[in-house]
Amino acid sequence: MSPLPATIPAIVRTRVRAATRRRTPAPEEAERRALLLRLLSLLLQYPDAELTDGRPLLAQAVGALPKSPATDGLGAFIEWFTAEEPDALARHYVEMFDLRRKSSLYLTYYLHGDTRRRGMALLTLNQSYKASGWDVDGGELPDHLPTVLEFAALAGPGVGEAPLRRHRRGLVLIHHALTDAGSPYRHVLAALLTLLPPPTEADRAAVVRLVAEGPPNEDVGLDPYGVHPAYGNGEFAPPDAFVPPQSPAPHARTEGPR
Numbered sequence: 682m683s684p685l686p687a688t689i690p691a692i693v694r695t696r697v698r699a700a701t702r703r704r705t706p707a708p709e710e711a712e713r714r715a716l717l718l719r720l721l722s723l724l725l726q727y728p729d730a731e732l733t734d735g736r737p738l739l740a741q742a743v744g745a746l747p748k749s750p751a752t753d754g755l756g757a758f759i760e761w762f763t764a765e766e767p768d769a770l771a772r773h774y775v776e777m778f779d780l781r782r783k784s785s786l787y788l789t790y791y792l793h794g795d796t797r798r799r800g801m802a803l804l805t806l807n808q809s810y811k812a813s814g815w816d817v818d819g820g821e822l823p824d825h826l827p828t829v830l831e832f833a834a835l836a837g838p839g840v841g842e843a844p845l846r847r848h849r850r851g852l853v854l855i856h857h858a859l860t861d862a863g864s865p866y867r868h869v870l871a872a873l874l875t876l877l878p879p880p881t882e883a884d885r886a887a888v889v890r891l892v893a894e895g896p897p898n899e900d901v902g903l904d905p906y907g908v909h910p911a912y913g914n915g916e917f918a919p920p921d922a923f924v925p926p927q928s929p930a931p932h933a934r935t936e937g938p939r
Contacts (some may be wrong), residue, residue: 715834716742717751717876718842720829724758724869725786728770754872759801761865777866785857786826788844793852806844813840824848826855830873842876849877853888 720742726732740759746752762770778786785791789806793799807823810816813836821828829848833841845852856870880888 711837713746714838714876717746717755717872718830718834720755721833721869721873722827724755724762725827725830725866728762728766728767728774733770739763747814750875751872754868754875758865758868758872773864777859777862777864781858781862784804784855784862784864786855787822787824788829788848788851788922789824790868791854792848809840809844826852845873846877849880850884852877853880854886856890857892859886 695737720739723732723739733750736759740763742753743752743759746755765773789799789802793802803823806829807817810823810832813832815832815835817823817828823829824844829844833845835841852870852874856867856874859867
């Protein structure tokens with residue numbers, strides 16, 4: 682291979698060389714992974730009439746995927762999802778994701794709590810979407826997990842899945858909360874976690890610590906874009922400090938606020 686022209690900046694040459702060494706998934710593998718991420722996104726959305734009417738197609742899509750730990754989890758979930766009445770599905774979704782502070786689907790809350798840094802994180806995430814040519818216009822905040830999953834499916838394992846890797850500890854906490862509640866949605870989170878790098882000892886310690894301490898709260902004089910010394914990632918605030926994350930244009934609900 683001929684050397685790259687000297688006019689290309691060194692940093693670009695470095696990135697190109699790194700890219701040539703990186704394993705590129707086979708097209709079939711990449712397509713299956715994208716489909717799996719899209720299914721995860723759909724199954725974590727509010728079960729409105731359109732989604733519940735499409736349950737046979739969703740079950741067919743899950744069943745057609747090659748067997749894996751992720752599809753095992755989705756299979757367990759879809760069995761429950763297709764058997765429940767639509768009203769019961771809606772009530773359960775609202776209870777798990779809208780009314781419980783430990784299992785919100787807004788990922789930056791787990792990382793930053795109720796601080797101004799969360800606003801900056803949302804802005805940065807939205808800019809990442811736009812830089813990849815994706816303009817989010819679904820009535821949800823950019824950190825809503827179904828939105829993050831859809832971006833991962835569209836943009837691929839590198840840039841697309843970076844937000845999921847960044848918020849892995851929050852995803853673990855959501856999974857724990859759903860497991861404690863006995864919710865079948867725990868299978869969807871378990872399937873997602875199988876696609877991410879395994880947790881480190883630091884991840885496990887952080888989850889335990891942050892379950893006890895909660896995320897950072899805004900302090901007078903605290904640099905809004907700095908890092909609070911006691912936190913790096915968070916999960917939920919104490920009861921008297923919690924404000925459920927609000928989407929700018931919540932979907933219609935059978936009961937309860939988002």
